Amino acid sequence: MRITIKDIAKKAGVSPSTVSRVIANHPRISSATKHKVMKIMKELDYHPNMIARSLASKASKIIGVIIPGTAERSFEHPFFPELLRGIGSVAYQHGYNILISSVTSLAEEKDTIIQFARGGITDGVILLTSRVRDPSVAELIKMSFPFVIIGRSEQESRVNWVDNDNFSIGYELTEHFIKQGHSRIAFLGLSPDFLVTVDRFNGYKQALQDHGIPVDEELVVESQFVTDDGYHLMKTFYQHRSVQPTGIIACDDLLAFGAIKYLNEHGLEVPRDVAVAGVNNVPQAAYFSPSLTSVEINAFSLGAKAVELLLAEVNEKYTAGVPQARSYSRTIIPAELIVRDSTRR
Amino acid sequence: MRITIKDIAKKAGVSPSTVSRVIANHPRISSATKHKVMKIMKELDYHPNMIARSLASKASKIIGVIIPGTAERSFEHPFFPELLRGIGSVAYQHGYNILISSVTSLAEEKDTIIQFARGGITDGVILLTSRVRDPSVAELIKMSFPFVIIGRSEQESRVNWVDNDNFSIGYELTEHFIKQGHSRIAFLGLSPDFLVTVDRFNGYKQALQDHGIPVDEELVVESQFVTDDGYHLMKTFYQHRSVQPTGIIACDDLLAFGAIKYLNEHGLEVPRDVAVAGVNNVPQAAYFSPSLTSVEINAFSLGAKAVELLLAEVNEKYTAGVPQARSYSRTIIPAELIVRDSTRR
DNA sequence: AAAATATGAGCAAACGTTTGCACAAAGTAG
DNA sequence: CTACTTTGTGCAAACGTTTGCTCATATTTT
Numbered sequence: 001m002r003i004t005i006k007d008i009a010k011k012a013g014v015s016p017s018t019v020s021r022v023i024a025n026h027p028r029i030s031s032a033t034k035h036k037v038m039k040i041m042k043e044l045d046y047h048p049n050m051i052a053r054s055l056a057s058k059a060s061k062i063i064g065v066i067i068p069g070t071a072e073r074s075f076e077h078p079f080f081p082e083l084l085r086g087i088g089s090v091a092y093q094h095g096y097n098i099l100i101s102s103v104t105s106l107a108e109e110k111d112t113i114i115q116f117a118r119g120g121i122t123d124g125v126i127l128l129t130s131r132v133r134d135p136s137v138a139e140l141i142k143m144s145f146p147f148v149i150i151g152r153s154e155q156e157s158r159v160n161w162v163d164n165d166n167f168s169i170g171y172e173l174t175e176h177f178i179k180q181g182h183s184r185i186a187f188l189g190l191s192p193d194f195l196v197t198v199d200r201f202n203g204y205k206q207a208l209q210d211h212g213i214p215v216d217e218e219l220v221v222e223s224q225f226v227t228d229d230g231y232h233l234m235k236t237f238y239q240h241r242s243v244q245p246t247g248i249i250a251c252d253d254l255l256a257f258g259a260i261k262y263l264n265e266h267g268l269e270v271p272r273d274v275a276v277a278g279v280n281n282v283p284q285a286a287y288f289s290p291s292l293t294s295v296e297i298n299a300f301s302l303g304a305k306a307v308e309l310l311l312a313e314v315n316e317k318y319t320a321g322v323p324q325a326r327s328y329s330r331t332i333i334p335a336e337l338i339v340r341d342s343t344r345r
Numbered sequence: 346m347r348i349t350i351k352d353i354a355k356k357a358g359v360s361p362s363t364v365s366r367v368i369a370n371h372p373r374i375s376s377a378t379k380h381k382v383m384k385i386m387k388e389l390d391y392h393p394n395m396i397a398r399s400l401a402s403k404a405s406k407i408i409g410v411i412i413p414g415t416a417e418r419s420f421e422h423p424f425f426p427e428l429l430r431g432i433g434s435v436a437y438q439h440g441y442n443i444l445i446s447s448v449t450s451l452a453e454e455k456d457t458i459i460q461f462a463r464g465g466i467t468d469g470v471i472l473l474t475s476r477v478r479d480p481s482v483a484e485l486i487k488m489s490f491p492f493v494i495i496g497r498s499e500q501e502s503r504v505n506w507v508d509n510d511n512f513s514i515g516y517e518l519t520e521h522f523i524k525q526g527h528s529r530i531a532f533l534g535l536s537p538d539f540l541v542t543v544d545r546f547n548g549y550k551q552a553l554q555d556h557g558i559p560v561d562e563e564l565v566v567e568s569q570f571v572t573d574d575g576y577h578l579m580k581t582f583y584q585h586r587s588v589q590p591t592g593i594i595a596c597d598d599l600l601a602f603g604a605i606k607y608l609n610e611h612g613l614e615v616p617r618d619v620a621v622a623g624v625n626n627v628p629q630a631a632y633f634s635p636s637l638t639s640v641e642i643n644a645f646s647l648g649a650k651a652v653e654l655l656l657a658e659v660n661e662k663y664t665a666g667v668p669q670a671r672s673y674s675r676t677i678i679p680a681e682l683i684v685r686d687s688t689r690r
Numbered sequence: 691a692a693a694a695t696a697t698g699a700g701c702a703a704a705c706g707t708t709t710g711c712a713c714a715a716a717g718t719a720g
Numbered sequence: 721c722t723a724c725t726t727t728g729t730g731c732a733a734a735c736g737t738t739t740g741c742t743c744a745t746a747t748t749t750t
Contacts, residue, residue: 002465004736015700020738028698047463051399052736055705060396062444081426088447097466099407099444102433118392120347120706121442231632257632264634284629287576287602289609349706360730365708373728397706400735465736 003044012040023048054120063091063310064122065100066113066136068129077254078282079299080128083150086303087126094311096123109136117145124310126150126303146313148306152195152330160313162305162331164297166196170203172337173249173277173295178211180343182247182275186219188233188259189251197223197251200279204249218243223255230258238266246274247343253278253285253294260288260342275343290341301333348389357385368393399465408436408655409467410445411458411481413474422599423627424644425473428495431648432471439656441468454481462490469655471495471648491658493651497540497675505658507650507676509642511541515548517682518594518622518640523556525688527592527620531564533578533604534596542568542596545624549594563588568600575603583611591619592688598623598630598639605633605687620688635686646678 005023009016014033021029022037040046054060065087067080084100091098099122101112113136116122124146127136140147141158149161177185187204191197205215218241221233230250250256256278260270270276270290277293278285285292309329350368354361359378366374367382385391399405410432412425429445436443444467446457458481461467469491472481485492486503494506522530532549536542550560563586566578575595595601601623605615615621615635622638623630630637654674 002736006736016737017701017739018699021699024738028696030698033698047459049400049736050460050464050466051396051405052465052705053738054396055394055400055707056736056738058705058738077426078423081422084445085447088445089449092447092453097444097446097460099442100429100433101442102430102437104434108437114392115395115442119395120397121395254628254632257629261632261634282629283599284602284627284633287599287606288629289606289634347706351706361707362709362731363729366729369708373726375728378728394706397735398708400737401706401708403708403735 002049003046005046005048008037008040008044008046011044012037058120059123060121061095062097062099062122063087063307063314064112064116064125065098066109066116066125066127066129067100067102068109077252077280078284079280079297082299083128083303086300086305087307088303089300090304090307094307096307096311106135110139113139117143124148124314126306126310146310148310148313150302150306152199154195158328160309160328160330162302162309162333164302164335165332166199167203167206169279169295169297169335170200170249171207172203173200173279174204174207175211176277176293176337176339176343177247177249177275178207178213180247180275180345183213184216184219184243184245185247185249186221186237186243186245187249187251188221188230188237189223189255190220191223191251200251216243219245223251230255230260231262232258234259234262238262248274248276250276250278253280253282253292256292256294256342257284257288260292271342271344275345277343281338285338286340288342293340293343294338296336296338298333298335305331305333347394348391350391350393353382353385353389353391356389357382403465404468405466406440407442407444407467408432408652408659409457409461409470410443411454411461411470411472411474412445412447413454422597422625423629424625424642427644428473428648431645431650432652433648434645435649435652439652441652441656451480455484458484462488469493469659471651471655491655493655493658495647495651497544499540503673505654505673505675507647507654507678509647509680510677511544512548512551514624514640514642514680515545515594516552517548518545518624519549519552520556521622521638521682521684521688522592522594522620523552523558525592525620525690528558529561529564529588529590530592530594531566531582531588531590532594532596533566533575533582534568534600535565536568536596545596561588564590568596575600575605576607577603579604579607583607593619593621595621595623598625598627598637601637601639601687602629602633605637616687616689620690622688626683630683631685633687638685638688639683641681641683643678643680650676650678 005016005019009019014037018029018033019037022034088098103109103112113125116125117140127147127149129149129151137153137159149159150163152163153159153161174185187201189197190201208215221237223233248259250259256276260276263270263274268274279295279297281294281296285294309331350361350364353364359382363374363378364382367379433443448454448457458470461470462485472492472494474494474496482498482504494504495508496506497508498504498506519530532546534542535546553560566582568578593604595604601621605621608615608619613619624640624642626639626641630639654676
């Protein structure tokens, strides 16, 4: 049978509460008993039962991470693990564990959130999503459960979120192309459902306007499904459009890789004939030939910051003294343009 | 205040135990009360407290996933998320959640395992590791806690594990090169600490022997650190060795990418001058130029199977009726050679 | 020296479930 | 009609902690 706090108490000749306070490092315990108890805990190789602790203290020290409904695809993305690593790292520092859900449908997602929040399993959740209308967000707000979104949310003012400045990312990339002398720049991967792409697209448009270049709808390639790959997008693009871009901005490195493959197969060389850039700076971007210009989004920091925000909110919930108006914060993680061969002449 | 099972009981005019049994779908509850209770649960929007449930039932319905000490690197690897997806998928089907640890040192790893196992936080753990001597494994065996290893373990007979047949992977890759007419085939990325690479290397040697080709130590490139990349490995290889391989088998696609970059920079074209293959079939392998020959290891299945094995063991622990000799199983997930341009003449 | 405060430790009530046991009512067999 | 089984429900003891009170003793203040 497991050894419990009572066993320790008995052997040390103190009450269970004293043992508990020793563990919690309560100030009102004499160092004599503290050491005595600790010694016995070592001897008996005692480890506290986290579940019981959670039940009594009403805090599980676990934070949930909800992966978007379309997990299939996103999970694969190299940017994802980085995010997780950032989350895990900070969480660990604060003594929190992370519970991840890998649901495949929006319905499952809602179930999971309810389980996590109402079930008392987690103290707060991080949502990895940037869907335009996320039903889970509404749910969380409704039950006023601590949460943070990674990726800008539409209900900006009612939630905490952390994200890159995707507008600027789009803007800077576009400006980079313009400075290289391009004026027919295609935008690959606009997807109305995902704010990231919309924001980047707006940055793209703004940059063009600021430099007196008209926005040509023909040069915009929408991606309907998350599973679309750059190769096929380019294929339909060249089949249905008459324009010849000299530069392509892809919303993601993986899209860029696919696009380049298509271009190569059709006698177009990068960057000689067409310059291509992506976003996310996946590890392979540097090894690709040609090496791919991309934007480092610092996924690790996104995750790390999200946890900090979340924990701040979680703790606030406990120390709720003077009733205060709840404030929401948005944090922007800086991104950095990394110029490589694919856009060099 | 949260609404509990007692509130439901009171409102339904039954005892808490009855409500509990309704939730558990206990056979001895009349369908009349069952429906009555369920209706009230809906009305009051009741959701059971998982923590309390775990405490009472001594099962948390959570499985832990321990990521190797050197998480930094492995986390990044595309094969990792796939694994997680497999784990999550099966876990979800069985009503389990997954708690992941992202520790950075072996000491932290041990702490986490103890917390997971002794702390009652998880019902079982999956170890993603293939270190030759893993201290965590010893720990888990000692406390006879259910666990499964992904990646063959040295203490084969005392643990459950699931893995690919890495010997065969090495063998088949090598044979593929031989059939293409190569005889000076380099092996890139042997790392004595990791069984995966050792197994693949043994397969490589066996294939050479079977085809009457002597094994040349000069052609073996060891990788000391997990952070070594293919580019630098090739660099030191060409600086210190006199042999000129016509084929290179890399233990991993990422290594292969790096190697190819080095080769290209030094006037060697793939596959014309040197054929190169990797393992893991990362998504980018198909888009790389040249597209990279690789081995699909079915990471999703690895994860899925690991969970099945683990749950079998967890349940066995509960239904322990007739004392039986404990049996351990090893499961091999098939891998598939995918030939692409990088090894085609 | 009395009063006030600080310190150290224990009691017992939570926390929200599950589950073995008991037991009444209803059904079945002889 | 009696004895036995089945069915449906309740009681109360776990599960292993935390924590608000209480209270004795020790220390400081006036």
